[in-house]
Amino acid sequence: MRFLTEKPGHDLTYNDVFMAPNRSSVASRMDVDLTSTDGIGTPLPLVVANMTAISGRRMAETIARRGGIAILPQDIPTDFVQKSVERVKSAHTVFDTPVRVTPTTTVGEAMALLGKRAHGVVIVVQDGTAVGIVSPSEATGVDRFAQVHEVMTTDLTLVDAQTSPKDVFDTLSAHHQKVALAVDGDQLLGIMTSKAALRAALYRPAVDPQGCLMVGTAVGINGDVEGRARALLEARSDVLVLDTAHGHQDKMLEALATVARVRDEFAARTGRRIPMVAGNVVTPQAVLDLADAGADVLKVGVGPGAMCTTRMQTGVGRPQFSAVLDCAEAARSIGRAVWADGGVRHPRDVALALAAGAGSVMVGSWFAGTHESTGDLLTDATGRQYKESFGMASARAVKSRTRQQSAFDRARAALFEEGISSSKLYLDPRRPGVEDLLDWITSGVRSACTYAGARTLTEFADKAVVGVQSPSGYDEGRPLAQSWQ
Numbered sequence: 001m002r003f004l005t006e007k008p009g010h011d012l013t014y015n016d017v018f019m020a021p022n023r024s025s026v027a028s029r030m031d032v033d034l035t036s037t038d039g040i041g042t043p044l045p046l047v048v049a050n051m052t053a054i055s056g057r058r059m060a061e062t063i064a065r066r067g068g069i070a071i072l073p074q075d076i077p078t079d080f081v082q083k084s085v086e087r088v089k090s091a092h093t094v095f096d097t098p099v100r101v102t103p104t105t106t107v108g109e110a111m112a113l114l115g116k117r118a119h120g121v122v123i124v125v126q127d128g129t130a131v132g133i134v135s136p137s138e139a140t141g142v143d144r145f146a147q148v149h150e151v152m153t154t155d156l157t158l159v160d161a162q163t164s165p166k167d168v169f170d171t172l173s174a175h176h177q178k179v180a181l182a183v184d185g186d187q188l189l190g191i192m193t194s195k196a197a198l199r200a201a202l203y204r205p206a207v208d209p210q211g212c213l214m215v216g217t218a219v220g221i222n223g224d225v226e227g228r229a230r231a232l233l234e235a236r237s238d239v240l241v242l243d244t245a246h247g248h249q250d251k252m253l254e255a256l257a258t259v260a261r262v263r264d265e266f267a268a269r270t271g272r273r274i275p276m277v278a279g280n281v282v283t284p285q286a287v288l289d290l291a292d293a294g295a296d297v298l299k300v301g302v303g304p305g306a307m308c309t310t311r312m313q314t315g316v317g318r319p320q321f322s323a324v325l326d327c328a329e330a331a332r333s334i335g336r337a338v339w340a341d342g343g344v345r346h347p348r349d350v351a352l353a354l355a356a357g358a359g360s361v362m363v364g365s366w367f368a369g370t371h372e373s374t375g376d377l378l379t380d381a382t383g384r385q386y387k388e389s390f391g392m393a394s395a396r397a398v399k400s401r402t403r404q405q406s407a408f409d410r411a412r413a414a415l416f417e418e419g420i421s422s423s424k425l426y427l428d429p430r431r432p433g434v435e436d437l438l439d440w441i442t443s444g445v446r447s448a449c450t451y452a453g454a455r456t457l458t459e460f461a462d463k464a465v466v467g468v469q470s471p472s473g474y475d476e477g478r479p480l481a482q483s484w485q
């Protein structure tokens with residue numbers, strides 16, 4: 001990446017910069033390969049942040065099916081994380097996991113489960129066989145205590161799991177149906193909507209060497225670091241993320257050395273070397289120190305997160321575009337990569353982070369307001385749907401993380417909160433599922449690459465030309481919600 005004019009002497013946020021187009025020979029946005037450059041090799045450079053309100057099993061399998069990866073948080077007990085990894089690994093790589101109910105489930109219960117996934121249907125299953133479908137249209141005007149077998153649609157479109165997404169799309173269009181059910185004999189394997197069929201043709205899943213969906217897991221730097229890392233490797237975690245607020249500290253370096261030893265033993269035994277990501281950092285020296293201790297990828301970002309109060313509380317942090325740019329350069333010089341973590345609110349921010357040299361971009365709060373995040377779907381007084389989210393250093397998260405400690409220690413820890421304990425993240429009615437956001441982000445990033453004349457993300461980080469803009473420059477680029485007159 002180069003600056004359009006002289007590199008400014010001060011640090012820059014995503015809002016401070018823009019990209020200028022280059023002469024390009026890339027004729028189509030579909031010619032762009034978005035494979036991440038972080039060495040982890042996911043087909044999409046997007047990572048779901050290890051935040052309890054956001055990253056769980058549903059999020060992990062959905063994002064991996066489209067080529068990204070989610071990191072399950074460090075605050076979740078190890079046995080629970082092991083089960084979640086197992087569930088992700090057993091999910092179908094092409095067909096979505098259905099929301100299943102039995103014929104005697106009440107309509108009220110079935111409708112309450114609808115919000116768990118974005119596909120808008122519940123499948124009625126008996127002994128593993130799909131016998132009907134219920135969606136809000138079947139449930140409208142029906143007593144909530146009625147049983148689903150009384151209202152379900154039994155006209156089902158069944159397909160073989162080998163059917164191509166295009167054939168599924170055409171079949172659904174021809175029959176004017178919402179969803180196809182993939183079956184093996186009489187057993188339900190998964191489901192696919194028309195939109196999912198389209199996506200299955202556009203995205204590649206992120207899969208491990210056994211062909212199962214990928215998922216990462218986080219480890220804190222306190223407690224039984226070695227035991228947790230060992231258990232997560234055995235559980236088939238594809239990435240280990242060592243995460244703490246201040247990554248450039250001795251305790252992190254010690255934790256990295258411990259996990260590197262366990263990871264290397266695992267690699268010698270199984271032949272699979274699992275990458276280690278560590279952070280958070282914002283300086284080149286921190287990149288070099290953590291890489292020296294064994295980190296393959298450095299997680300960059302102190303204070304840009306939407307749930308973060310660190311900068312206001314401590315004055316510490318660094319504008320994120322410059323942090324990513326500097327750290328990516330340092331990482332590249334020693335053959336490592338960085339993840340840009342936090343502060344991403346628009347597709348343009350993802351594009352800018354990749355232009356600055358990030359191997360992948362980590363997103364938290366933006367994905368909180370989707371069907372797939374872990375929280376319950378809630379409705380406010382005006383009828384808008386939202387999820388509750390909170391920071392991992394908030395009083396709420398600290399309270400949960402320190403539940404085994406004495407009352408005194410817990411009360412003391414609570415004084416050091418650096419995050420928001422409760423925030424409403426509204427679902428965008430136009431993009432209520434995380435895949436809707438992925439569509440929006442990837443179309444923006446593909447387009448950004450073609451403007452730069454790049455066919456890969458390596459070329460993009462090389463060719464991008466970045467200018468510095470004033471607040472009114474940024475403002476000029478914002479679309480109008482209503483007339484200015």
Ligand SMILES: NC(=O)C1=CN([C@@H]2O[C@H](COP(=O)(O)OP(=O)(O)OC[C@H]3O[C@@H](n4cnc5c(N)ncnc54)[C@H](OP(=O)(O)O)[C@@H]3O)[C@@H](O)[C@H]2O)C=CC1
Nearest residue numbers: 222243244245246249280301302303304308310392393418
């Ligand atoms: N990217 C960011 O800007 C930030 C991210 N977070 C996220 O919040 C989550 C919780 O993180 P964290 O607060 O580390 O978890 P913990 O509260 O579990 O702290 C982990 C350990 O790090 C120590 N620690 C915390 N902050 C600092 C600091 N500034 N300097 C030195 N030691 C410190 C704590 O000791 P003691 O409590 O005794 O000080 C504790 O031993 C993580 O996911 C983290 O990434 C948190 C803050 C900033």
Ligand SMILES: Nc1nc2c(ncn2[C@@H]2O[C@H](COP(=O)(O)O)[C@@H](O)[C@H]2O)c(=O)[nH]1
Nearest residue numbers: 049305306308342343364365391392393419
């Ligand atoms: N200072 C804090 N940072 C936090 C907290 N919880 C999470 N985080 C960081 O934010 C990113 C995600 O950023 P987002 O803008 O996409 O939401 C996450 O990966 C952490 O690094 C917190 O409580 N305090």
